[in-house]
Amino acid sequence: MTDATRRPRRSSGRITLDDVARDAAVSPITVSRVLRGERSVDAQLAERVRASADRLGYVPDPAARALASQRSTQVLVLVPMLSNTLFVDLLEAVHRTLFPEGFHPLIGVTHYDTTEEELLLRTYLPHRPAGLLVTGFDRSETARQLIARSGVPCVHLMETSTAPDVACVGFSQTDAGAAITRHLLDRGRRRIAFCAAQLDPRTLQRAEGYRRCLREAGLYDPALEVLSPERSSVALGARLFEEVVRRMPGVDAIFFCNDDIAQGGLLAANRLGVAVPGRIAVAGFNDLEGSDQMVPPLTTVRTPRAEVGRAGAAMLLGLMRGAPTAPGCVELGYELVVRGST
Known part of the structure; x- marks a missing residue:
């Protein structure tokens, strides 16, 4: 047993930074620098400090560290x-x-x-x-x-x-929403629905981009928006796609506010026998994992998260x-x- 482990602890029984310093035969400031992850400490010395901390079971006290260092x-x-x-x-x-x-x-x-x-x-x-x-x-x-x-x-x-x-x-979420809508227009689509979930601020900014683009083209129709406060999910996307097909027979494209609901829309289209993109084009947002593996692969906006x-x-x-x-x-x-x- 080392001197550090024999030394009486504070009333809490907690192993302190000073204990680790004595065990590793270094100064407390060196221990602090090593455990903060600073790279300027000699590699062998840092390894010795970490070995002592592990052996003693030292757990840093963030409050004490902040109080001592004012940082x-x-x-x-x-x-x-x-x-x-x-x-x-x-x-x-x-x-x-x-x-x-x-x-x-x-x-x-x-x-x-x-x-x-x-x-x-x-x-x-x-x-x-x-x-x-x-x-x-x-x-x-x-x-x-x-x-x-x-x-x-x-x-x-x-x-x-x-x-x-x-x-x-x-x-710009708004510009990105306008860009995907403009792409659908460039593909010859004229009745473009917007399906959204969650309705958080960024989703609503994408919606504004959608509206701006269609207004500029003289094609905006508020009746083509389906806005759900539910959390975004594949299952919700399937339901939203089915609602659009049922209530809006003239729609020839859907811009989904997020890829997971767009993926659900594609799955619903396959299940219902609705040709994509022949009958309805489908676009998403964020380029989430799996979007490139959908049938057909999903057009989307890749965001730099x-x-x-x-x-x-x-x-x-x-x-x-x-x-x-x-x-x-x-x-x-x-x-x-x-x-x-x-």
Whole structure:
């Protein structure tokens, strides 16, 4: 047994950073740097520290670490859903960017509920996270004030803004919605329905792009919109497709607001014997996994969610480290992916 393990513990019995330092025969600051993931420490020394921490069963105390250093290593990341692949891809990119730099994402799920977002902010901001990543700009005035008064660097993801002193990384959901609608028009479609689920702010921005494009063409008909507050899913997409076929016999194309409901629409078309794209063209949004394997493969808009995560986390790193430049806005664009469904 080492001196560190023989030494009496504090009343909680918790192994401390000082215990690890004595066991590894290094200074406490070296232990702190190694366990924060800093790469400047000699590799052999870092391995010795990690071996001591593992042997002693040391678990860092984030509150004590932040108090001692006046600097947290946690970054609060607020996303609407974890059931949507889009946000999983974004979070993976955020983690891969922040973790090697010694920062640790703390994930909060808002469920598209502004009240729930307020509660998350009230719960975590008093712990003084090093930074904050939030999804979009649609939130309550209370949440906006909580963020502004906290003094915590903040970057907005998935949308863009021209407002001064706002840090954001994303693309124009409205322009992307217009682009996929214009593609359907270019393919000769004239009665284009819009099917949407969830009805979150970004979905509604895509809807506005759809409307703008059809109004410019003199073809907009509000009766061709089917808007469901239900959560986006393959099963819902099948039901929405069946509703369009039943209620709107003249429709020759459907723009689904997300790929999972578009995939459900294609499955329903195959089951009902509705030819795609012969009878009805089908388009989606986000280019989710499996869309290229549908029958026929799904035309969609590929969105840069991983790139948004990487660029947003990189921008936040600069803000947390006191970068002298203004935060600004990074526009990453989108890509129209044309496949067999249109």
